[in-house]
Amino acid sequence: MDFSLSSEQKLIKDGVEKFVRNEYDFETRNKIIATEDGFDRALWKQFAELGWLGISFSEEDGGFGGGAIDTNIIMEAFGSGMVVEPYLATVVLGGNALALGGTPTQKEEVLGSVIAGETLLAVAYAETQSRFQLSDVATTAAKSGEQYSLNGEKVVVYGGAWADKVIVSARTSGDQMSEAGITLFLVDAKASGVSVTSYQSMDGARMANIAMKNVTVGADAIVGQLDQGYALLDQVVDSGISALCAEAIGEMNALFQKTLAFVKEREQFGVAIGSFQTIQHRLVDMFMAVESSRSMAIMNALKLSSTDVTERKKAVSAAKVYIGQNSRHCAQEAVQLHGGIGVTEELDIGHYFRRLTLFCGAFGSTNHHLKRFADLSD
Amino acid sequence: MxxxxxxxxxxxxxxxxxxxxxxxxxxxxxxxxxxxxxxxxxxxxxxxxxxxxxxxxxxxxxxxxxxxxxxxxxxxxxxxxxxxxxxxxxSMGVIMLGPVLMAFGTQEQKDLYLPRIKDCDDWWCQGYSEPGAGSDLASLKTQAVLDGDEYVINGTKIWTTYGHHANLCFCLVRTDNDCKQQLGISFILIDMEAEGIDVRPIISIDGEHHLNQVFFDDVRVPKKNLVGAEGQGWTIAKYLLTHERTTIAGVADSKLNFSNLKELAKTQTANGAPLIEDEQLRLKIAEEEIKLLALEYTNFRTLADTAAGRAPGPESSLLKVKGTETQQSLSELRVEMAGNYAYVWKADETVAPAEFLHATEQYNFLRACTIYGGSTEVQKNVVAKMLLGLK
Structure with missing residues (x-):
């Protein structure tokens, strides 16, 4: 039993934390999200050069042989500065889809290019009617000869606005709600028939709805097995949740640290408000929320690669529920303890608040995952 | 990792x-x-x-x-x-006194008491709280005045768990009234059979006799029963608390309790179906299981720190607060699952299923776990001051 980081992991942690501290302050972030692109391509290149984009992939796939713990290290540090660059969409979701299910050609051409920082990905599965249910797929992929023709629309796609290639779920057989009969396709975002409608999400990042009308791809675009895409998609989304949980820890901890510093400085009634027991106990509750959530993020990362699918899914849902509840608590408390300034656009506190609000609903709400956990536990 | x-x-x-x-x-x-x-x-x-x-x-x-x-x-x-x-x-002897004697006791004290604790020949109780000194333990008033080679002890201790079973007591007493109150406290070992000791029962809300108030009226204790030096009692008490903190969280026992409850939810019925099919209860059980998982991994982290020879990190201070909250919420869950049987009191299996006979007693008594060993509020005061630097 060992909960310490390896020396390589410590180096990465120091590196990413230093980057966020020195090169990604709140002002810089505001400038980045105000640009037309909404993220900084030069920084993305820098991430690639530093090896951050390849860290969790195997050496055969061109990566550095890390795993979920390494992803979490990066995501937590990114969370501390609310980094908007599409690490989750491109590296964690898209990258894992290819690493787990990609053909040798897809890995060599696309995953290699992702690691080099040249290709951006997104995984598009949600549809208007599907809410959080991965198996609810109305998008169709009809086979004609050696080709598939894709029709349907995917909504609120993370990183969808920036993606060069999109991995979409489509129905190749079965009825709309069936787990069997779903296939994942790698689609070029600029292919004929694809229309991407981009918009800004609550946290300042960009999302997109992606409509496909008679988009033609070959069988070589299939990621994973024909009709068997559900299990792969489920695993990919689980890896995304795990990473997002780590990011939430970074945000929660930032809120805790900033609030702690604030109550030590802010004076009312002639004393620092941090001298009041009511305030002190609320800070301790925030601290406990951060640390016990961190325990859950570690648990989740350690079980993510479990070959026991039920164990993996239970771990992911447990972490999503627990960190969802505790992050909401932290975010609300941080705003409350800051008082009036906490509800302004001007202060970073409200931006962390928005980011964590988004987290609570992302890839399944707390309620959705509580039910999923209960179903798996019966 | x-x-x-x-x-x-x-x-x-x-x-x-x-x-x-x-x-x-x-x-x-x-x-x-x-x-x-x-x-x-x-x-x-x-x-x-x-x-x-x-x-x-x-x-x-x-x-x-x-x-x-x-x-x-x-x-x-x-x-x-x-x-x-x-x-x-x-055993308070094993968990609390043993480590204290190893660190602060004389060779004679170690030779005399440690083997008897190990063989379970003595039953030790703890004399800390007083009617006027609960969370503010340092304000304790029980006096120990040196008279020749004996201390004469007067005062009273309260919430003395199993004091009526104990033949020995480790006790915090005041040996000096003229200094900062923490520095006037000493740690002393008292024979519960000594003359002048009166142990009176306090019945707790589970209807059982666990607790006592102990009265000391001119009780004479040999000077050699002092542990450490005069005035070192507060330091020793704090040392002892670090040994208490993680064991009190009771994670392993809560896990077993939880799995028993989950089995019960499958065998007990409501509306003609197993209890677990009640959606509200099913989700509540799921939520408890998730909280337990968080507690377990926080425990692992503390353990890994200790195993690596580091002092437990800040996460260990949550264990007492979160661990005892879990004990309470599980006991509440059992009462809820007991339904009508929650009203049964001191009955036997002819009246109610065994699993529910003591459900309410446990729920009642476990209210104490967020009070003893430093209440939740005191724990938070300590974390705020020591870890967060809030003054």
């Missing part, structure tokens, strides 16, 4: 598992499972069984007769003990 055991640790786990399987009496297991109270004789008998196997003073180093286990081995032992359905060898 990993949570795997080594080959040796896995062998150790098997050894402990086998021992409990072969040596835990069925009646002890059953009583523990349903939360029935143990008599003094029953407790001593079980502790002696543990002691003979070398499983009683589990946290002690070899030089004092303990097994000298690593932190991981201690964790494995505790998990296996709890999973087997065995009660913890609950």
């Amino acid at each position: 990993n949570i795997d055991y080594t080959k040796e640790e896995l062998e150790f786990q098997q050894e402990v598992r086998t021992w409990f399987k072969e040596n835990l009496p069925e009646d002890v297991k059953r009583k523990h499972q349903i939360g029935a109270p143990f008599s003094k004789d029953e407790t001593v008998a079980w502790q002696k069984t543990l002691s003979k196997a070398g499983y009683f003073v589990v946290g002690w180093p070899e030089e004092h007769g303990g097994p000298g286990w690593t932190a991981t081995q201690r964790y494995i032992f505790d998990s296996e003990r709890a999973a087997a359905g065995a009660p913890v060898g609950m």
Whole structure:
């Protein structure tokens, strides 16, 4: 039993934390999200050069042989500065889809290019009617000869606005709600028939709805097995949740640290408000929320690669529920303890608040995952 | 980062598992499972069984007769003990006094008391709280005045758990009134059979006799019973609390309690269907399981720190608060699941299912767990001051 980081992991942690501290302050972030692109391509290149984009992939796939713990290290540090660059969409979701299910050609051409920082990905599965249910797929992929023709629309796609290639779920057989009969396709975002409608999400990042009308791809675009895409998609989304949980820890901890510093400085009634027991106990509750959530993020990362699918899914849902509840608590408390300034656009506190609000609903709400956990536990 | 055991640790786990399987009496297991109270004789008998196997003073180093286990081995032992359905060898002598004597006691005190604790020949109680000194322990007033080579003790101690079973008491007393109050406190060992001691029962809201108030009226205690120097009592008390903090969280026992509750939810019925099919209860059970998981991994982190020779990190301070909250919410869940049987009081199995006979008693008594060992509010004061730097 060992909960310490390896020396390589410590180096990465120091590196990413230093980057966020020195090169990604709140002002810089505001400038980045105000640009037309909404993220900084030069920084993305820098991430690639530093090896951050390849860290969790195997050496055969061109990566550095890390795993979920390494992803979490990066995501937590990114969370501390609310980094908007599409690490989750491109590296964690898209990258894992290819690493787990990609053909040798897809890995060599696309995953290699992702690691080099040249290709951006997104995984598009949600549809208007599907809410959080991965198996609810109305998008169709009809086979004609050696080709598939894709029709349907995917909504609120993370990183969808920036993606060069999109991995979409489509129905190749079965009825709309069936787990069997779903296939994942790698689609070029600029292919004929694809229309991407981009918009800004609550946290300042960009999302997109992606409509496909008679988009033609070959069988070589299939990621994973024909009709068997559900299990792969489920695993990919689980890896995304795990990473997002780590990011939430970074945000929660930032809120805790900033609030702690604030109550030590802010004076009312002639004393620092941090001298009041009511305030002190609320800070301790925030601290406990951060640390016990961190325990859950570690648990989740350690079980993510479990070959026991039920164990993996239970771990992911447990972490999503627990960190969802505790992050909401932290975010609300941080705003409350800051008082009036906490509800302004001007202060970073409200931006962390928005980011964590988004987290609570992302890839399944707390309620959705509580039910999923209960179903798996019966 | 990993949570795997080594080959040796896995062998150790098997050894402990086998021992409990072969040596835990069925009646002890059953009583523990349903939360029935143990008599003094029953407790001593079980502790002696543990002691003979070398499983009683589990946290002690070899030089004092303990097994000298690593932190991981201690964790494995505790998990296996709890999973087997065995009660913890609950002894203030083992958990609290032993480590204090090892660190602060004279050779004579060590030679006299440690083997007797190990063999379960003495029952120690703790004399800390007073009617006017609860969370503000340093304001305690029980006086110890030196007269020749004896201290004369006057005052009263309260909430003395199993003081009526104990033959010895480790006690905080005031030996100096003219200095900062923490510096006037000393740590002393008192024979409960000495003249001038009166132990009066306090019946708690579970209707049972666990607690007492102890009165000291000119009780004479030999000077050699002082542990450490005069005025060192507060330092010793704080040292002792660090040994109490993680054990009090009771994670392993909560896990077993939870899995028993989950089984009950499948066998008990409501509206003609198993309780677990009630959506509200099903989600509540899921939420408890998730909270337990968070507690377990926080415990792992503390353990890994200890195993690596580091002082437990800040996460250990949450264990007491979160661990006791979990104990309370599980006891609440059992009461909820008991339905009508929650009203049953001091009955037997002819009246209600055994699993619910003591549900309300446990729920009632466990209100104390967020009060004893430093209340939740005191824990938060300590964390705010020591870790967060809030003054």
